[in-house]
Amino acid sequence: MRPRQFDEDHVLDVALRLLDEGGNASLSVRSLAAELGVRPNAIYTYVADRSTLDAALAERVLALTDVALLDGAPAQWRRRIERFALATRAVLHTHPGAVPLLMSTPLRGPIALIIGEKLLEAFADAGLGRADASRASYALMVHLFGSVALDIAETDGRAPLAPEADRIAERAESVALIPKDVYPRTAASAATMAAWVGEAQFRWGITRLLDGIAPTKPG
Amino acid sequence: MRPRQFDEDHVLDVALRLLDEGGNASLSVRSLAAELGVRPNAIYTYVADRSTLDAALAERVLALTDVALLDGAPAQWRRRIERFALATRAVLHTHPGAVPLLMSTPLRGPIALIIGEKLLEAFADAGLGRADASRASYALMVHLFGSVALDIAETDGRAPLAPEADRIAERAESVALIPKDVYPRTAASAATMAAWVGEAQFRWGITRLLDGIAPTKPG
DNA sequence: ACCTGAACACCGTTCAAGT
DNA sequence: ACCTGAACACCGTTCAAGT
Numbered sequence: 001m002r003p004r005q006f007d008e009d010h011v012l013d014v015a016l017r018l019l020d021e022g023g024n025a026s027l028s029v030r031s032l033a034a035e036l037g038v039r040p041n042a043i044y045t046y047v048a049d050r051s052t053l054d055a056a057l058a059e060r061v062l063a064l065t066d067v068a069l070l071d072g073a074p075a076q077w078r079r080r081i082e083r084f085a086l087a088t089r090a091v092l093h094t095h096p097g098a099v100p101l102l103m104s105t106p107l108r109g110p111i112a113l114i115i116g117e118k119l120l121e122a123f124a125d126a127g128l129g130r131a132d133a134s135r136a137s138y139a140l141m142v143h144l145f146g147s148v149a150l151d152i153a154e155t156d157g158r159a160p161l162a163p164e165a166d167r168i169a170e171r172a173e174s175v176a177l178i179p180k181d182v183y184p185r186t187a188a189s190a191a192t193m194a195a196w197v198g199e200a201q202f203r204w205g206i207t208r209l210l211d212g213i214a215p216t217k218p219g
Numbered sequence: 220m221r222p223r224q225f226d227e228d229h230v231l232d233v234a235l236r237l238l239d240e241g242g243n244a245s246l247s248v249r250s251l252a253a254e255l256g257v258r259p260n261a262i263y264t265y266v267a268d269r270s271t272l273d274a275a276l277a278e279r280v281l282a283l284t285d286v287a288l289l290d291g292a293p294a295q296w297r298r299r300i301e302r303f304a305l306a307t308r309a310v311l312h313t314h315p316g317a318v319p320l321l322m323s324t325p326l327r328g329p330i331a332l333i334i335g336e337k338l339l340e341a342f343a344d345a346g347l348g349r350a351d352a353s354r355a356s357y358a359l360m361v362h363l364f365g366s367v368a369l370d371i372a373e374t375d376g377r378a379p380l381a382p383e384a385d386r387i388a389e390r391a392e393s394v395a396l397i398p399k400d401v402y403p404r405t406a407a408s409a410a411t412m413a414a415w416v417g418e419a420q421f422r423w424g425i426t427r428l429l430d431g432i433a434p435t436k437p438g
Numbered sequence: 439a440c441c442t443g444a445a446c447a448c449c450g451t452t453c454a455a456g457t
Numbered sequence: 458a459c460c461t462g463a464a465c466a467c468c469g470t471t472c473a474a475g476t
Contacts, residue, residue, distance in 0.1 A: 146365015
């Protein structure tokens with residue numbers, strides 16, 4: 001009959017903070033309990049088990065996304081998708097520790113559904129039929145989430161991430177060691193390769209994908 | 220002065236088998252040791268620590284890929300990339316438990332480099348300049364790895380994966396529950412959405428991406 | 439050089455008991 | 458209804474000791 005000490009949102013916020021501060025291994029049922037000032041098993045009042053906690057965290061980070069960026073005039077469909085993709089990438093970069101959770105959980109929560117629905121709308125505005133719009137939506141999510149996941153795989157998962165320029169510079173150092181006799185083309189394009197984790201590369205990929213999905217007709 | 224009981228390859232093979240058989244949580248330093256008939260700490264003779272083991276497993280799975288599929292006549296660049304992407308997707312589906320490792324480790328081993336080098340060659344054959352070829356290679360890898368990771372996030376990570384038709388049918392059931400008043404477009408394209416985890420969707424995405432990267436000029 | 443024994447500081451989860 | 462105490466079956470990793 002005791003009152004609940006916290007609501008579920010607060011529990012998830014604290015969990016997310018632990019993830020942001022400490023990197024990948026810093027969140028556990030026990031560390032979360034300690035942070036809340038409670039015994040480990042009390043966590044099970046708020047959450048069914050560890051994997052449910054992870055899924056809830058993934059959905060929570062997705063909820064930070066601004067889906068309204070997908071709204072707008074039909075003719076602006078491309079700009080709407082691009083700005084949403086850019087902004088979502090930025091949000092996910094803010095919570096790097098949650099990204100592996102996003103990539104290992106089925107994305108079926110309400111936020112994932114809203115994003116899907118609005119992407120369908122944008123691609124319909126682009127002139128695509130029902131099936132193609134659906135395929136295009138998924139292709140875009142694959143590129144968005146996949147790109148962020150690979151970016152973050154190179155970091156320790158702690159927030160805030162190092163500035164982009166630093167992350168690229170660090171890659172440049174390691175890429176410089178690639179033997180140019182074995183990998184000549186790779187060595188010759190080292191600078192571009194170092195910048196794979198940057199926003200320009202992300203824009204480039206999204207642009208080409210959208211070009212392939214809805215080509216502007218010649219003439 | 221005792222002889223090494225195993226070589227590193229064997230240790231990795233056994234680890235991969237544990238991952239395949241038991242799903243995500245079935246591989247641990249201790250379970251690996253038990254399977255090899257040795258005490259837990261003996262593992263550290265072969266591997267520096269757990270995260271090194273994970274990285275080695277990721278590289279090992281990547282090594283199962285057939286990079287020769289990227290070779291061929293310059294005019295066939297598109298076919299070379301497509302068949303490589305398809306085959307690599309199939310290989311990764313064979314070791315689903317290793318895919319999360321692939322997505323959370325920097326891909327800098329020799330196999331990753333060879334794949335990159337050969338992709339650069341293929342995109343050069345497509346007529347791209349050095350920087351664009353590099354960006355295109357990464358975009359393709361993002362799509363390939365991202366797509367497989369999202370596919371596998373819907374499974375329990377045990378090999379063999381259920382047949383594609385079954386996985387799609389299971390998704391269809393859950394997608395059928397989406398309320399059509401809130402998500403009308405999503406509900407209307409439910410069948411396509413259920414098939415997001417299928418090979419046809421993967422082909423579609425790769426095709427559109429390549430279309431955007433190296434458009435066949437009109438006329 | 440390789441493996442064991444023992445130990446340390448952790449995990450997630452359960453169950454019965456207290457309020 | 459919520460939390461605690463206690464326990465269980467796990468983790469990864471270290472260190473000194475044996476061969």
